[in-house]
Amino acid sequence: MKGWVKDIFWYAPRNFFQKVFSTYHLSGPEVWNLDHTLALQIVRHLKAFKNGPFSGHPVAFMSWEEVEKNWGSAVKEEDKSKYLGGGVEGWKATVDEMIFGFEFHIYGEEIPEYVKDPKAKEFLKKYGTVWTETGYDKEKLKAMNDRAIKGRELFTQHFGSLWD
Numbered sequence: 001m002k003g004w005v006k007d008i009f010w011y012a013p014r015n016f017f018q019k020v021f022s023t024y025h026l027s028g029p030e031v032w033n034l035d036h037t038l039a040l041q042i043v044r045h046l047k048a049f050k051n052g053p054f055s056g057h058p059v060a061f062m063s064w065e066e067v068e069k070n071w072g073s074a075v076k077e078e079d080k081s082k083y084l085g086g087g088v089e090g091w092k093a094t095v096d097e098m099i100f101g102f103e104f105h106i107y108g109e110e111i112p113e114y115v116k117d118p119k120a121k122e123f124l125k126k127y128g129t130v131w132t133e134t135g136y137d138k139e140k141l142k143a144m145n146d147r148a149i150k151g152r153e154l155f156t157q158h159f160g161s162l163w164d
Contacts, residue, residue, distance in 0.1 A: 039102040042155070046102070049162060050095045057091035058161035060084050094154055100127070101151020104144055109136075 059067075063085040067075055084090060107123040111131050115121050130141040 036106060039105045043099055043102045043106065046095060046099045046155075046162075049164070050092055050099070052164060054088050054091070055164055057088050058158060060158075060161075061086050061088075061090045061094075063087075094158065097147070097151040098155040098158075099151070101148045101153075101155060104148035104151075108144060108148065109141075 061084055062070075086093065103123050104127075107117075107120040109130060110120050110124060112124055112129050115124065127144070128140070130136045130144060
């Protein structure tokens, strides 16, 4: 059977019935590639969050001067490093880094010539590819991977602040 025929007449119905009748309403590929499935959901929600109306930002994005003004003697000088500053713009930049971390996990090692997904094409256009004519660029891959890891660490660090 050709690939697309098998996709339409075998995998699609099978995945549909797995979603309908399984205990957790998930298909096999959604469970087998859980990291990918979650990354897709997280990216979608982070983008919606970032583009939504912001009525504020986490306390960590207040400047030290704002913290001292609002809380005065209740804060200690040794806590100064906990406050990053930047306000709403700093918070949006942090959310952008979170988005990059998960998008790189999904699309980061795609080979441009074979990409069909418009979101993958958009990612590669915005950030470039790690592939060259002779293979992949190890330095660029390491730099982008380090940035992606930092983005996912920011997600973990600020998970409780993802509300408005």
